[in-house]
Amino acid sequence: MEPASRRTQTGDFEEEAGLLRAAQGGDQAAFGELVRRYQRAIYRVAYALTRNPSDADDLAQETFVRAWQAIGRFRVGEPLHPWLARIATNLAFSLFRHRKRRPETPLEPLVEAGQQWGAEDDPAGRVEEDERSGHLQAAFATLKPEHQAVLALRVVEEMSYEAMAAALGVPVGTVMSRLSRARAELKARLAERTGERS
Amino acid sequence: MNHLTDEQLSAYMDGAFRGRDAEEAGRHLAGCQPCREALAELAEQDAALKPALKHDPGEAYFESFASRVEDRIRSAAPSRAPAAGFDLGRWFRSPRALAWAGGAAVVVVGGGIALMTTREVTPPDLRARDGMTQMAPAAPGEAKTEPGAVVPPPAATATPSMDDAAPGAPSSGDLTESPGAAQEGMPIVTSEREALAKSRADAPAPSPVAATGADEVARVRKKLAAQPMDAAKRAATGQALGATGAREESAAREYSFAQPPPARSPSAPRTQEAPDLEGEARLCGDVRDAAGRPVAGAQVTLTDLGRAATTDAAGRFCLRAPHGEHALSVMAVGYRESRQVVRVAGAEAIARVTLAPVAVLDPRGGSVAGRAPAGPPKTALPTVPTGPPATQVPGDAMDQAKDAYAPLPDTVRGMVREARRLEAEAAARGSAAHFDFAAAAWGRVLARVMGGPLEIETRRHVAETRYRAWEAGPGSRRARTAIEALTAYVTRAPAGAERDQAIRWLDRVRP
Numbered sequence: 170m171e172p173a174s175r176r177t178q179t180g181d182f183e184e185e186a187g188l189l190r191a192a193q194g195g196d197q198a199a200f201g202e203l204v205r206r207y208q209r210a211i212y213r214v215a216y217a218l219t220r221n222p223s224d225a226d227d228l229a230q231e232t233f234v235r236a237w238q239a240i241g242r243f244r245v246g247e248p249l250h251p252w253l254a255r256i257a258t259n260l261a262f263s264l265f266r267h268r269k270r271r272p273e274t275p276l277e278p279l280v281e282a283g284q285q286w287g288a289e290d291d292p293a294g295r296v297e298e299d300e301r302s303g304h305l306q307a308a309f310a311t312l313k314p315e316h317q318a319v320l321a322l323r324v325v326e327e328m329s330y331e332a333m334a335a336a337l338g339v340p341v342g343t344v345m346s347r348l349s350r351a352r353a354e355l356k357a358r359l360a361e362r363t364g365e366r367s
Numbered sequence: 368m369n370h371l372t373d374e375q376l377s378a379y380m381d382g383a384f385r386g387r388d389a390e391e392a393g394r395h396l397a398g399c400q401p402c403r404e405a406l407a408e409l410a411e412q413d414a415a416l417k418p419a420l421k422h423d424p425g426e427a428y429f430e431s432f433a434s435r436v437e438d439r440i441r442s443a444a445p446s447r448a449p450a451a452g453f454d455l456g457r458w459f460r461s462p463r464a465l466a467w468a469g470g471a472a473v474v475v476v477g478g479g480i481a482l483m484t485t486r487e488v489t490p491p492d493l494r495a496r497d498g499m500t501q502m503a504p505a506a507p508g509e510a511k512t513e514p515g516a517v518v519p520p521p522a523a524t525a526t527p528s529m530d531d532a533a534p535g536a537p538s539s540g541d542l543t544e545s546p547g548a549a550q551e552g553m554p555i556v557t558s559e560r561e562a563l564a565k566s567r568a569d570a571p572a573p574s575p576v577a578a579t580g581a582d583e584v585a586r587v588r589k590k591l592a593a594q595p596m597d598a599a600k601r602a603a604t605g606q607a608l609g610a611t612g613a614r615e616e617s618a619a620r621e622y623s624f625a626q627p628p629p630a631r632s633p634s635a636p637r638t639q640e641a642p643d644l645e646g647e648a649r650l651c652g653d654v655r656d657a658a659g660r661p662v663a664g665a666q667v668t669l670t671d672l673g674r675a676a677t678t679d680a681a682g683r684f685c686l687r688a689p690h691g692e693h694a695l696s697v698m699a700v701g702y703r704e705s706r707q708v709v710r711v712a713g714a715e716a717i718a719r720v721t722l723a724p725v726a727v728l729d730p731r732g733g734s735v736a737g738r739a740p741a742g743p744p745k746t747a748l749p750t751v752p753t754g755p756p757a758t759q760v761p762g763d764a765m766d767q768a769k770d771a772y773a774p775l776p777d778t779v780r781g782m783v784r785e786a787r788r789l790e791a792e793a794a795a796r797g798s799a800a801h802f803d804f805a806a807a808a809w810g811r812v813l814a815r816v817m818g819g820p821l822e823i824e825t826r827r828h829v830a831e832t833r834y835r836a837w838e839a840g841p842g843s844r845r846a847r848t849a850i851e852a853l854t855a856y857v858t859r860a861p862a863g864a865e866r867d868q869a870i871r872w873l874d875r876v877r878p
Contacts, residue, residue: 197437204433212429217420225422226814233436302419309416323381324416330383349377352409355416 189245192237200240204233207253210326214254217321218261220306228264232257251335254326258318258336265314308358316351323348371395371402380409424814427829427855430848431810438807648711651685652718654678654697662722665699666795670706673797673839688716696791697722704787771821779815786812790832799840806832806852823859827869830856834872849876 185206191199211232216225235256236243243252309317315337322328322336333348334341371379371392378384379392396402654665661682668675669686671694676684678699688711695718697705702722709718772783786808793801809828816825833852837845853873860866 201433201437204436205429208429208432212424212432213421216422220420220422222422222424222817223815226424226428230432230436230439234440237436237440301415305416305419309419320416321420324413325420330378330381345378345383346374348381349372349374352377352412353373356408356412359412 185249186245189240189243189249192240193243193245200237203249207250208233210250211253211257213325214257214321215261217325218258218317219264220310224264228257228260231260235260248332248335250326251328251332254322254328254332254336255338258322261318262314304359304362305355308355308362311358312351312354315347316354319344319348320351320355370399371405373405376402376406376409380406380413425817425855426851427810427826428814428817430833430851431807431813431829434803434807435811438804647687647689648713649685649715650688650693650695650709650711650718651683651715652720654682654684654699654720654722656702656722657724662699662702665697665702665720665722666791667720668696668698668791668794670694670696670791670794673794673835675795675797695720696794698788698791704791771824775816775821779812782808782812782815786828790828793832793835793839797839799836799838799845802832802836802839803845806836806848823856823861826852826856826859827865830869830872834869834876837876846876846878 185203188199188203192203208229212225212229215228215232216222219225219228232253236253239256243249309320312320318337319333322333328336330341330344330348333344337344337347339347375384375392379389379396384392396406650669652667654662654667656662661678661680663678663680663682665678665682665684666675667678667684667686669688672688674686674688676686678684690711692708692710695705695707695709697720699722702724705720705722707718707720709716772780775783786805789801789805789808793805806829809825809832813822813825813829816822830849830852833845833849837849850873853869853876857866857869857873860869
């Protein structure tokens with residue numbers, strides 16, 4: 170359905186349904202395979218919502234723990250990606266609620282120092298990009314959690330509105346209006362930070 | 368004609384308009400410069416936002432991700448798993464239970480003369496404790512026997528409630544297991560992480576039986592803490608292995624029976640054994656504390672071979688090893704792990720190991736207030752008279768690497784200790800699944816040190832444990848993960864013996 174989901178799914182739908190049924194029957198190897206299929210997608214969501222590798226790691230892992238615990242309730246035939254994304258975003262919302270500090274605050278300087286490391290790392294030409302990314306990240310972090318979530322799912326995961334509706338537990342119309350408001354809000358916050366008029 | 372609204376532009380950009388709506392919006396845009404600009408601006412913002420919200424933790428991270436999830440599921444709430452998954456009773460029905468019976472028989476036959484036993488052979492009196500720990504399943508990483516670790520105080524696992532965390536989940540009460548009070552106000556994910564650490568330090572006892580027998584459990588744990596072979600931990604780890612466990616246990620049994628420790632005489636370490644296998648020699652030695660007292664019950668492991676022994680009351684051990692250099696790890700409760708490279712040559716080699724106590728006051732190593740050594744009789748050690756002494760090849764490199772983790776935050780150092788402990792245990796058991804565990808633990812460390820000075824060293828650990836897992840239990844998945852981890856290490860590591868070794872391993876794993 171959505172590109173992100175296609176990217177993570179290597180087998181066909183039937184195969185995934187088989188894995189899901191097996192996992193529901195308690196087959197942990199099958200569940201492990203599902204984890205491997207969706208780990209990157211869920212990490213992307215987790216990172217977008219926390220902007221911190223350490224939190225993202227925890228959030229992504231916890232998402233699958235919760236998924237395992239609730240796998241019996243999953244309706245085989247529905248897309249798995251939005252379901253997992255919903256767990257991840259709900260966990261992130263809980264994190265926002267429980268954390269006094271904003272999630273962009275790194276937990277440990279060490280982790281923060283390693284944050285820019287990655288396979289896509291390209292030290293050359295990072296500086297300019299970093300500055301812009303920094304502003305965007307900071308502006309994004311000031312958005313309401315539901316605005317962050319809808320933007321993350323759309324921009325990072327390229328989810329369809331239907332999938333986002335499933336992931337966020339709201340109607341498609343709400344996704345449409347929320348996403349639009351989130352984009353406008355981000356633009357305004359970014360303008361505040363960079364001193365531009367919106 | 369009215370301009371398109373923000374919402375319409377946003378939806379149009381996302382391709383969410385269908386049919387007539389899309390056509391109308393398209394027609395308007397074709398003739399409206401301001402709307403096109405607004406649309407371009409939106410698209411540009413999205414394009415810029417995407418990289419700002421993305422981060423690639425690297426292949427190594429995802430390599431171990433699934434096993435870490437598995438690990439966490441077990442640690443978090445084994446009782447929540449579906450019926451057939453993570454069956455706590457599985458271990459007791461597994462071939463391992465049978466292997467144990469065989470192992471006990473070996474003890475009976477060889478008990479009269481055996482000084483050292485491999486870890487696979489458990490004294491029968493621990494059997495009852497296995498039963499005890501069945502009631503109180505311990506997390507795989509129970510810290511009671513963690514060498515070089517300051518044992519944290521027992522703490523209940525706190526899994527903060529997340530009512531809406533899992534859509535379609537039965538209920539929040541069903542989902543969240545909170546033996547202890549949920550830590551309100553704590554960062555939720557952080558507290559999860561801490562809860563995991565705590566659950567390792569002192570595994571929760573969800574069963575009412577165990578809860579009522581808490582004192583008994585504590586008493587047994589105390590005993591076990593003094594035991595070199597922590598039956599509870601073995602049981603828990605055995606359980607935790609789950610589906611793959613049974614297969615690996617078979618492998619472990621094979622190891623222990625196919626390569627039984629040579630019978631050793633206390634008075635004459637050079638026994639009249641069958642001739643040595645070609646190129647193999649005995650490596651014997653003694654383990655002492657800083658004051659020169661023998662350390663009993665220390666786990667001595669040739670980590671490269673997966674062979675292990677436990678020191679006797681006089682702190683002595685013997686192992687069989689091929690000629691050449693080997694990594695010798697010695698661990699004992701209350702002491703820091705010692706790692707050194709020993710060279711085995713001739714018919715018999717001797718290694719002397721001195722263990723430094725764990726610093727309990729200042730975990731960063733400022734103070735050295737070691738815990739009391741496990742009370743061995745302070746008998747004078749007969750010296751091992753012959754054979755060329757085992758040459759100590761720069762063990763410093765390893766020690767420095769070990770200490771290199773010292774400046775890290777407590778949470779990371781705890782992960783390092785855990786990883787080392789799992790690795791040593793895996794080496795001792797020669798079990799592929801345990802190496803998987805250890806590799807996952809190193810993967811966790813890696814996720815925390817990436818980009819830092821310890822990344823390469825940690826990658827080396829991930830690569831080695833992945834390789835060992837493949838070596839102990841070859842399979843396509845293990846081969847793949849080993850190749851990935853080794854490649855990740857080799858491509859980053861500086862030239863040197865460790866890198867060369869990794870390249871050799873890589874050649875071996877590659878089909």
